[in-house]
Amino acid sequence: MTTTLAQLCRLRSAPMLSSAERQRISEELSARMRLMDWFTVGVMATSADRALKELRSLEQSLRWEPMDVVDSTQASGPVYLKANQKTGSIRIRIEHGLSEGILISGQSDQDRPSETWGPLPLGFFD
Template sequence: MSKKTIDINKLEDLDKFRSAPKLNKIQSKILLNELSFILRKSDWITVGVMSPSLKKGIHAIRKIEEKFEYEEMKCITIPNSDGPIFLKANQKTGEIHARIEFGLGEGILISCQYNDNLLISKTYGPLPLDFFD
């Protein structure tokens, strides 16, 4: 049985996934180029990370900050037990909030935000947790 390559050539192809699909190097490069262009036009971003652990989730956010030279956000809310995590990071407030959440997929969701209320924010992803490594 041959392994079929998932047809992902643009960010909107990820909309149908609950968890981030595996991407090859070409797909990752294409998506990163598209996302970089979109992020440069936004005023700020929010990031949702669905992760099996807090450490992996924070790592994913730090890699985004590093890649796009954003200021490091601060962890405000951290759960007091281990488990699957949902992190919500807001670049405008500089805050990260984390909570234990079961039943989620795995991946990174990035929403572009705008100061102009006429511009509609759009969420992209899920991208693999190691997408920005």
């Protein structure tokens, strides 16, 4: 049973979550995100299309401005997508050996240290 963001951070791969777990983690994530100024997002997925779909769901769910793909791959295979909300840029590269999931890092323009949350399961923001 995974019920907190701290428990997720110990995992290499995103777990399946029950509805109750998803709700608790979503509430905790929202509270933590309110303390930050901007975010970076990492998506590990089986394809560039899937990774971009997950990011677009996250952007829509959190009411973020859509970011622009500035670098991608035409090759097929597992990818790592890195999005930077401050620069508005998305980079996608082939990356073998990763599991699937979403990582969000909260950044601060002040002296607050960054925090990383996840891996959240793909589909978390649908």
